[in-house]
Amino acid sequence: MDSDQSIFERIMTGEIPSELLYEDDQAIVIKDINPQAPIHILLIPRVKIPRLVDADESHQALLGHLLLLAGKMAKQLGCEEAFRLIINNGADAGQTVFHLHLHILANKAFEEGQLAAAFN
Ligand code: 5GP
Numbered sequence: 001m002d003s004d005q006s007i008f009e010r011i012m013t014g015e016i017p018s019e020l021l022y023e024d025d026q027a028i029v030i031k032d033i034n035p036q037a038p039i040h041i042l043l044i045p046r047v048k049i050p051r052l053v054d055a056d057e058s059h060q061a062l063l064g065h066l067l068l069l070a071g072k073m074a075k076q077l078g079c080e081e082a083f084r085l086i087i088n089n090g091a092d093a094g095q096t097v098f099h100l101h102l103h104i105l106a107n108k109a110f111e112e113g114q115l116a117a118a119f120n
Helices: 006-011 058-078
Strands: 020-023 027-031 039-045 083-086 102-106
Touching: 006 027, 006 039, 020 058, 027 058, 039 058, 058 083, 058 102
Parallel strands: none
Antiparallel strands: 020 027, 027 039, 039 102, 083 102
16 A cells, blocks of 8 residues: 555545545545535545645646536535535644545535534
8 A cells, every 4th residue: 555645545546435426537526424514525636736735737727627516516416505615724724634625515504704613
């Protein structure tokens, strides 16, 4: 096993099982193992970019792809009228897996102005 591989890379190779909702040549979408809302999924690019700030111009199309995919997944899951899209950047912001990923959280009452409510 390549010890530099992220958990998400090990999920992509099938080494770690996951509930796969979608995949294409650029990204996969899985259910979060520890959901913080009734709908909690992760959109993960196949290429490992550790944090959002590590992305550069070469990732522009991929980042656009991920945002469009977020909308498509929200529609597919029936939560397109109300969902939160979250990227934690850095350990102090709550990032625990250093392979860029987007969280979609939905089917939960989000309190106006309380962003932290998405995770608590
Ligand atoms: P972060 O805290 O880095 O923004 O988010 C990492 C997310 O990955 C967490 O919500 C955590 O529950 C999820 N996660 C960690 N390990 C696994 C795993 O092995 N499988 C799945 N499906 N999710 C995981």
